[in-house]
Amino acid sequence: MNILVAVDGSDESTAALERALDVADAMGGSVTVAYAVDPSVYDLGGPAPVSGLSDADRRLIMESVEDTERRGIDVLDDAAAFAADRGQPVETELLYGDPVRAITAFAESEGFDAIYVGHRGRSERTERLVGSVAKGIVERTSITVTVVR
Template sequence: MNFVVAVDGSEASDRALDYALTMAEPQGATVTIVHSVEPRILVEGGEEPVAGLAASGDRIVAESLEDAEMRAERVLEKAVERATDAGVEATSELLYGDPVEALPTYADDVDADGIFVGHRGLSKRYEGLVGSVAKELVERSSCPVTVVR
């Protein structure tokens, strides 16, 4: 039995990992801890939202792919260490792109028995506008998805 656990460094994903480990350990299941690399685009300074590219000036900062990969590797290393400390065999995998698309595809490819994900991750502001990643994973995944609060 293999579970896929999505982590992003948030408290919610930490809780999802902890819960997945409590489910995996008594069953002798393994976990694959994944993080979907998607460089961040941040708007810095000013109180008003950016109305368009011309109005953005120097306020938009894009994270490089290399920085996003390094950030993801740190998150994955910590998560694998936590799993190992809990006595659960764990591996990690870097995915690329929108987690709503990357996670269900990956879970299908590895024939996962379930996906564990936090209720809210680091992108709360974005999720409030377009819908929760967790909700979309439930809709798109062919295996069971456990959403942890």
Template sequence: MQYLVAVDGSESSTEALEYAIDLASQTDASLLVAYAVEPRVLVEETGEEAPTNAEVGQRIYTEDIDVAETRGEEVLDDARERAERADVAVETTLLYGSPVDSVAEYAESEAVDGIFVGHRGLSDRVEGMVGSVAKGLVRHATVPVTVVK
């Protein structure tokens, strides 16, 4: 058996990873751990009141792709170390684009037996605006999705 774990560096995704490692170690399964590189849209923090609509455009910027990839590699390195300490076979990969689409497509292309994902990502605010990755994976994945709380 082979499972895919979607990670983003959040506490919730780490809990999903630990759950998958525990299950894999008990069943001799292997893990694919994936991080979806999607540069964040950031708002410059100034400590002032919330900006007006006219000011928002001047304070929003997109994170550099190299920064996003570096962050992803760090998260994957940590995941790899955790799995290896538990003697679980593990491979890691960077995916590109929307986490829901890229993780669901990767799961299908790799014919995994299931996906593990945390119930909350890094940003509650963004999650509220665009919907959660966990919810999207439950809807779009072609294999069972375990949402770890």
């Protein structure tokens, strides 16, 4: 069984990785961990600096591709270290684009048997505005998806 785990650095994505490692170990399978670089989140507040926490909570900040790539590489390195600490090697993939489309397209093109994803990602605020990645993956693919809490 070949499993793809979508990670974003959240506790939930680490739980998904842990569950996927357990399943792969029990079934003699492999795990690939993927992070999708998507710097398409824009600052909704204009060019003025953020004036406080309440203002920051209402705004999304656009990140550069380089910053998003660096964070993605860090998340993938952390996931690989987590797996290595458990004695299980993983492959890592840095993908580009909308996470739902990037993860599902990669999973389908590479013939994965299952996708594991955390129930809730790093930012509830972003999820409210742009939607749940887990929900989008479930709706977009015919591959078995396990959503881990």
